Amino acid sequence: MTIRNGPVVGIIGSPVGHSLSPTLQAAAFSALGLDWSSAAFEVPAGGGAAAVAAMRELSIRGLSVTMPLKSEVARSVDRLDAAASNLDSVNCLSLEGGEVVGLSTDGAGLLASLRREVGFDPAGATVSVLGAGGAARAVVDAFARAGASRIVVLARRSDAAAACAALAGEVGSVGGPDEAAASEVVVNATPIGMLDTSSSSSPSLLDPETLGSGQLCVDLVYHPRQTAWLDAATHAGATTVGGLGMLVHQAALQIERWTGIEAPVEAMWSAAIEAMEAS
Numbered sequence: 001m002t003i004r005n006g007p008v009v010g011i012i013g014s015p016v017g018h019s020l021s022p023t024l025q026a027a028a029f030s031a032l033g034l035d036w037s038s039a040a041f042e043v044p045a046g047g048g049a050a051a052v053a054a055m056r057e058l059s060i061r062g063l064s065v066t067m068p069l070k071s072e073v074a075r076s077v078d079r080l081d082a083a084a085s086n087l088d089s090v091n092c093l094s095l096e097g098g099e100v101v102g103l104s105t106d107g108a109g110l111l112a113s114l115r116r117e118v119g120f121d122p123a124g125a126t127v128s129v130l131g132a133g134g135a136a137r138a139v140v141d142a143f144a145r146a147g148a149s150r151i152v153v154l155a156r157r158s159d160a161a162a163a164c165a166a167l168a169g170e171v172g173s174v175g176g177p178d179e180a181a182a183s184e185v186v187v188n189a190t191p192i193g194m195l196d197t198s199s200s201s202s203p204s205l206l207d208p209e210t211l212g213s214g215q216l217c218v219d220l221v222y223h224p225r226q227t228a229w230l231d232a233a234t235h236a237g238a239t240t241v242g243g244l245g246m247l248v249h250q251a252a253l254q255i256e257r258w259t260g261i262e263a264p265v266e267a268m269w270s271a272a273i274e275a276m277e278a279s
């Protein structure tokens, strides 16, 4: 890390050694000509409150937050934005007027990515989300906030699926493959795209062969950029989008919150691809 004179931002969590966040942040500051620094801080579970206190004490302008701190840190901040409050989880901290504000930019990042990559407007859309973990919850919250007309959650644990669907209020429900296959948008928020797809031990919650023309299929996995699930959906005729755009845009929203300047998305995108190809 090169220490400059300007404000410091970074990422907290454990492990953070392989996180792309410092790379994305540094690329943004370089493209914007800002004298800001970015660092990765290894903070294990239980260290969230101390990290928030240190952020205030050291005037750290912003922090991305990753596992295992997302929920823990949400309880240590001065206030939460609407998404973080609904999710009880943060992926970003911003020091504003001496207060630490907790934000959740993952869901809004996905919607920004879909707008930019395929011109998608979520208002009135019917959506299915596969999985009910942290990413699925952020996606459900964002689609509901953006005016989706129906959001169906499919997950292998029914309690988690119900809790996830409840985040969308009256437009959310738990459903099965038939309802999902009829949605305009299907978001795969499970990690199966990162697994060995030659193995039948991790079948998808929804067979992508049942999808087709006129549907938008999104896989949140970004490594590999094109998963086998997306390949099959493409083959079936659907429009497909991978998870790299969400990664870049959730980081871009954080940069904008911290600096007040429009983020250089193209430069951040290039830096993400370069870092992934090098790894």
Ligand code: NAP
Pocket (backbone or CB within 6 Å): 106, 131, 132, 133, 134, 135, 136, 155, 156, 157, 160, 189, 190, 191, 192, 194, 201, 202, 203, 204, 205, 220, 221, 222, 243, 244, 246, 247, 248, 250
């Ligand atoms: P998580 O909290 O661990 O949740 C994973 C979800 O997937 C859970 O509902 C889990 O079900 C389900 N699942 C796992 N393996 C499964 C399988 N074989 N079949 C069916 N369901 C399965 O993880 P997360 O943070 O939500 O992340 C999910 C994926 O999104 C990861 O691949 C992550 O890399 C990606 N992601 C991408 C971005 C981005 O910026 N592009 C951001 C966040 C996450 P159980 O609870 O039953 O295990």
